[in-house]
């Protein structure tokens with residue numbers, strides 16, 4: 001019997017790709033951009049597994065194009081909002097992801113964004129580049145203190161908790177809230193629970209988002225939520241762009257409803273460079289690099305590869321989004 005056939009939608013670090021090539025008959029899309037839709041539907045035909053990225057839409061049409069041989073869609077990400085999970089589940093297809101791999105690295109970036117926004121680092125760089133650093137000035141580029149400030153964490157999962165641990169080192173007061181009122185506690189990482197989202201928004205100097213994107217969290221931060229925040233508040237988003245209503249955010253930043261936003265994720269993504277959010281000095285945007293350290297991207301590659309290989313070889317992948325499929329998997 002030949003090796004299982006798989007389609008890998010982009011070049012990922014060799015630590016994982018090498019494993020896939022060794023265990024499988026792998027077709028790898030080598031382009032920088034996701035395979036165009038028609039190409040994707042063609043490439044997946046007859047494969048046993050797909051290794052996808054967060055910007056590949058993995059819907060029922062892709063699964064059906066692959067056909068009955070498809071056993072797993074293994075995402076190279078912890079988030080899986082690009083995958084129609086109920087569609088996969090109803091077809092008996094496993095969905096894998098990379099939880100844990102990105103936690104600390106994403107928390108590092110959330111904190112870096114928080115600090116950069118608080119202390120206006122990008123504006124400082126622009127100031128020098130514009131030739132404006134001519135003397136020491138008591139009233140120029142004044143930011144906000146991070147130490148002693150109140151941090152509100154929305155979504156106290158793995159990454160939220162890792163951010164809380166960092167915040168403790170800065171003597172911040174930490175609040176948290178779960179949109180769905182889940183009971184997982186944050187008290188052991190020094191955080192205090194807010195009963196409502198409004199309470200967190202009203203009390204926080206910094207608000208950091210750590211929820212998955214789903215029907216409930218889409219535009220969780222809309223105009224009304226932004227108006228609940230302090231005028232001096234900073235919003236940090238390293239979760240998914242669509243958790244924030246971009247139009248409402250633009251207006252809030254433009255009109256001084258909140259002070260500043262620091263975004264690793266946007267809606268749309270990528271954000272066109274002439275997008276109106278990019279015209280605002282109080283909006284700091286980086287290009288979805290939360291997990292972008294050498295070690296973390298390698299870890300993700302290995303996890304995604306191992307999930308894929310396990311499933312196509314008939315074993316149980318370690319990290320499954322829909323383990324309920326196991327008893328009736330293909």
Ligand code: DGY
Pocket residue numbers: 054076077078079080102290291
């Ligand atoms: C994820 O894993 O979901 C991040 O957004 C990218 O690493």
